[in-house]
Amino acid sequence: LGSMGSISVSYGEDGPVFCGLSSDGSHLVACSGADATVVYAAPPRIRFLGLTAGDGFACGLLYDTSQPYCWGSNAYVQIGVPQPMLEGARYSEISAGDNHLCALRVPAKGADSSTIDCWGYNMTATHDVSGAVSTISAGSVFNCGLFARNRTVFCWGDETVSGVVELAPRNVRFQSIGAGGYHVCGVLENAQVFCWGRSLEMQQVSTTGAIGQGDVSIVPMDAMVSVVGGRFHACGIKSLDHQVACWGFTLQNSTAAPKGLRVYAIVAGDYFTCGVPAETSQKPRCWGHTGSSLLPMAVSPGLCVSVACSPGYYEYTSNGEVGGTKACKPANSRLCLPCSVGCPDGSYESSACNATADRVCQFDCSKCDSDECVSFCLSQKQTKNHKFIAFQMRIFVAEIAFAIILILTVTIIACLYVRHKLRHCRCSKSKLRMVKSTTYSFRKDNMKIQPDVEDLKIRTAQEFSYEELEQATGGFSEDSQVGKGSFSCVFKGILRDETVVAVKRAIKVSDVKKSSKDFHTELDLLSRLNHAHLLNLLGYCEDGSERLLVYEFMAHGSLYQHLHGKDPNLKKQLNWTRRVTIAVQAARGIEYLHGYACPPVIHRDIKSSNILIDEDHNARVADFGLSIMGPVDSGTPLSELPAGTLGYLDPEYYRLHYLTTKSDVYSFGVVLLEMLSGRKAIDMQCEEGNIVEWAVPLIKAGDISSILDPALSPPSDLEALKKIAAVACKCVRMRGKDRPSMDKVTTSLERALALLMGSPCMEQPILPTEVVLGSNRMHKKVSQRSSNQSCSENELIDGDDQRIEYRAPSWITFPSVTSSQRRKSSASEADLDGRTTTDGRNIGSSIGDGLRSLEEEIGPASPQEDLYLQHNF
Numbered sequence: 001l002g003s004m005g006s007i008s009v010s011y012g013e014d015g016p017v018f019c020g021l022s023s024d025g026s027h028l029v030a031c032s033g034a035d036a037t038v039v040y041a042a043p044p045r046i047r048f049l050g051l052t053a054g055d056g057f058a059c060g061l062l063y064d065t066s067q068p069y070c071w072g073s074n075a076y077v078q079i080g081v082p083q084p085m086l087e088g089a090r091y092s093e094i095s096a097g098d099n100h101l102c103a104l105r106v107p108a109k110g111a112d113s114s115t116i117d118c119w120g121y122n123m124t125a126t127h128d129v130s131g132a133v134s135t136i137s138a139g140s141v142f143n144c145g146l147f148a149r150n151r152t153v154f155c156w157g158d159e160t161v162s163g164v165v166e167l168a169p170r171n172v173r174f175q176s177i178g179a180g181g182y183h184v185c186g187v188l189e190n191a192q193v194f195c196w197g198r199s200l201e202m203q204q205v206s207t208t209g210a211i212g213q214g215d216v217s218i219v220p221m222d223a224m225v226s227v228v229g230g231r232f233h234a235c236g237i238k239s240l241d242h243q244v245a246c247w248g249f250t251l252q253n254s255t256a257a258p259k260g261l262r263v264y265a266i267v268a269g270d271y272f273t274c275g276v277p278a279e280t281s282q283k284p285r286c287w288g289h290t291g292s293s294l295l296p297m298a299v300s301p302g303l304c305v306s307v308a309c310s311p312g313y314y315e316y317t318s319n320g321e322v323g324g325t326k327a328c329k330p331a332n333s334r335l336c337l338p339c340s341v342g343c344p345d346g347s348y349e350s351s352a353c354n355a356t357a358d359r360v361c362q363f364d365c366s367k368c369d370s371d372e373c374v375s376f377c378l379s380q381k382q383t384k385n386h387k388f389i390a391f392q393m394r395i396f397v398a399e400i401a402f403a404i405i406l407i408l409t410v411t412i413i414a415c416l417y418v419r420h421k422l423r424h425c426r427c428s429k430s431k432l433r434m435v436k437s438t439t440y441s442f443r444k445d446n447m448k449i450q451p452d453v454e455d456l457k458i459r460t461a462q463e464f465s466y467e468e469l470e471q472a473t474g475g476f477s478e479d480s481q482v483g484k485g486s487f488s489c490v491f492k493g494i495l496r497d498e499t500v501v502a503v504k505r506a507i508k509v510s511d512v513k514k515s516s517k518d519f520h521t522e523l524d525l526l527s528r529l530n531h532a533h534l535l536n537l538l539g540y541c542e543d544g545s546e547r548l549l550v551y552e553f554m555a556h557g558s559l560y561q562h563l564h565g566k567d568p569n570l571k572k573q574l575n576w577t578r579r580v581t582i583a584v585q586a587a588r589g590i591e592y593l594h595g596y597a598c599p600p601v602i603h604r605d606i607k608s609s610n611i612l613i614d615e616d617h618n619a620r621v622a623d624f625g626l627s628i629m630g631p632v633d634s635g636t637p638l639s640e641l642p643a644g645t646l647g648y649l650d651p652e653y654y655r656l657h658y659l660t661t662k663s664d665v666y667s668f669g670v671v672l673l674e675m676l677s678g679r680k681a682i683d684m685q686c687e688e689g690n691i692v693e694w695a696v697p698l699i700k701a702g703d704i705s706s707i708l709d710p711a712l713s714p715p716s717d718l719e720a721l722k723k724i725a726a727v728a729c730k731c732v733r734m735r736g737k738d739r740p741s742m743d744k745v746t747t748s749l750e751r752a753l754a755l756l757m758g759s760p761c762m763e764q765p766i767l768p769t770e771v772v773l774g775s776n777r778m779h780k781k782v783s784q785r786s787s788n789q790s791c792s793e794n795e796l797i798d799g800d801d802q803r804i805e806y807r808a809p810s811w812i813t814f815p816s817v818t819s820s821q822r823r824k825s826s827a828s829e830a831d832l833d834g835r836t837t838t839d840g841r842n843i844g845s846s847i848g849d850g851l852r853s854l855e856e857e858i859g860p861a862s863p864q865e866d867l868y869l870q871h872n873f
């Protein structure tokens with residue numbers, strides 16, 4: 001019923017169906033409602049310019065051909081384009097009654113007449129009307145038109161029930177009209193509504209139980225922007241507030257229009273009305289005898305036209321804002337809605353209706369005296385609050401996002417930094433310094449002895465000129481020579497700043513390249529190490545074929561010189577306490593190399609001639625020419641010949657080429673036996689030349705007295721020395737994994753020293769030069785000490801000796817045969833008093849028998865070993 005619009009309602013026995021054009025401007029139709037034949041027959045992909053509907057059917061004006069197209073189950077209106085259809089006929093508007101459809105042809109240019117074609121029950125005909133018709137509107141069985149020029153109305157059709165044809169007002173001008181079942185309503189030029197015809201026959205009233213005034217001609221006095229006719233009622237949109245007003249008949253239990261609902265467009269059916277709310281959702285609300293419902297589809301609130309909006313209309317945009325999204329496609333079409341007229345009582349017009357927006361009314365919220373004002377002010381407040389909350393939310397979200405980004409960035413940077421640090425784990429100078437200061441305070445706390453600042457200095461190797469060292473050593477004179485090694489001579493020197501130093505000068509060899517490499521190995525290694533019981537490197541000189549290393553001068557020479565030198569007084573000076581103290585200090589130095597140096601170091605040449613004694617009788621481990629840097633974790637034997645000094649050489653390493661920290665432990669065990677017995681590691685003057693072979697059986701037999709150095713009178717209580725002997729026995733076990741690790745050796749020796757010093761239950765002695773530098777296990781060491789104060793548990797614990805097992809990785813260059821060859825036996829070390837010491841080769845030739853027995857004992861390691869042994873003796 002009524003005129004063509006963007007929405008329509010069909011009615012009938014099967015119930016109402018709402019159809020609407022999509023809100024996105026696509027001109028596609030969707031339907032929703034009770035009559036399935038209408039809902040499902042709606043063509044989903046056909047575009048329409050406008051819609052209308054009747055009893056059980058709906059029609060649309062095709063976008064492409066401008067001809068009507070219908071769908072539904074009415075017996076008089078068929079699905080498809082109504083027939084007969086004049087080929088090429090184009091229509092500007094369509095309008096459906098109960099069982100018929102009429103369409104207004106697009107007028108020929110300049111024509112002052114119009115043609116209207118109708119199809120359906122008793123209506124199929126073509127009507128020529130003199131004068132241009134702007135719009136048509138169909139009732140149940142009649143039609144009306146509005147002349148474009150004088151805005152007067154004319155009607156035609158079945159007169160018997162309605163009488164609208166005869167009652168149609170002459171000379172009354174209408175802005176728009178809307179026909180219903182048996183009535184027509186029109187909006188006059190003054191926006192008042194005028195209706196004529198009947199609502200329904202009185203007979204129908206009694207049978208349907210309808211209520212109401214029964215006369216649609218009794219209309220509200222409100223100004224309206226548009227009006228539609230239902231089958232038995234009419235509704236209009238009020239100019240003032242766009243709310244809906246309905247009149248005529250309604251059924252009992254019908255739902256009224258939602259209170260306060262503002263709409264852009266309405267459409268009416270059989271006791272049933274729907275409106276497109278003036279909201280951005282644009283989902284239609286329906287009410288009437290089927291109840292109130294919200295349809296799940298967004299529809300367009302009006303028809304799109306390709307001409308400019310006429311005065312009294314404004315262009316609608318889909319989000320309702322000026323410059324908002326256009327509601328029509330193509331872009332040159334637009335949706336025009338009628339302007340509201342006037343403002344509610346108590347409000348004023350803050351802006352007038354213009355081409356792009358309806359007029360805006362506002363209330364003075366400071367003096368509200370109507371419900372409308374209160375609701376307006378409340379909504380204004382809510383809008384403001386919403387805007388404020390939305391603004392706050394945006395700031396909050398931005399802050400959260402910023403915080404997350406910041407946290408992520410910091411975390412990533414921290415992770416990268418930690419990763420970088422872990423990857424580049426090096427013993428940096430700063431780290432050493434840090435440990436140094438920690439150590440310093442540790443010593444201070446104990447207050448046993450004030451820290452020796454010189455010991456704590458981190459020395460970096462300084463480069464000396466050859467001339468300077470030559471001058472310091474009196475031109476490397478014989479008088480200044482204090483020792484001789486297998487490939488170097490050691491001279492005492494005094495630098496320009498009065499510092500007393502030891503200058504180690506490499507004996508010139510033909511293979512300069514090789515000797516230079518060894519020189520750099522030692523130089524590099526010594527620069528990295530720093531411990532109170534390691535000999536400090538002060539500097540170096542590399543000049544042509546000359547290779548010189550400058551060390552701190554050790555006033556009391558080597559342990560070897562004390563134990564095995566020709567001066568018996570020197571041997572006696574080294575009483576038991578001093579010997580054990582030196583053992584503990586040397587053990588600490590080696591322990592540092594194994595467990596605290598970074599990377600760890602295996603010395604490979606621990607022997608009494610490499611344990612030097614400073615003027616305070618503190619021990620320093622020296623000579624790192626053979627040392628290698630770890631971590632050494634390979635389980636495979638080294639491919640090259642082992643290096644070291646016979647008598648001290650770990651048999652497992654020698655025979656199987658397995659190098660671990662336990663090789664140093666073995667050598668140190670030999671040194672312990674040397675200190676206890678005063679015998680050389682290999683002494684061919686004796687029946688049993690090898691100290692291990694001689695001493696271990698006696699110690700195991702409990703005959704400790706028979707191995708003690710006869711130069712010293714035995715202590716009153718042998719317990720401490722017994723313990724040291726037991727440690728020595730464990731150190732020289734054949735299998736490396738059966739030997740204790742150096743930290744366990746150190747702990748056992750410390751306990752033995754405490755015992756020797758006559759106070760078995762006292763705190764373990766803190767030795768004068770106890771400084772551990774570059775240690776990352778410093779705290780462990782400290783806590784060990786404090787937790788191990790019980791003197792009852794003074795046995796060496798074997799349990800987990802395998803904690804640190806380093807094996808030489810393939811990338812470490814192991815000393816070659818040549819460098820092994822240059823090692824000599826400990827016998828060649830008797831060089832203390834005599835710079836006139838025995839020459840290694842001479843000794844080697846005189847002790848061939850003893851060597852053979854030793855050779856048998858440890859077994860051959862490789863084809864080159866003969867050469868190796870021969871050379872070293």
Ligand SMILES: Nc1ncnc2c1ncn2[C@@H]1O[C@H](COP(=O)(O)OP(=O)(O)OP(=O)(O)O)[C@@H](O)[C@H]1O
Nearest residue numbers: 483484485486488490502551552553554558609623
């Ligand atoms: N810094 C020093 N202060 C005092 N004397 C030293 C110093 N360094 C070495 N000596 C003396 O010089 C001797 C020779 O030392 P060097 O390190 O050259 O050879 P080695 O270790 O005895 O033998 P090899 O090189 O065959 O292992 C030492 O035994 C020691 O008596």
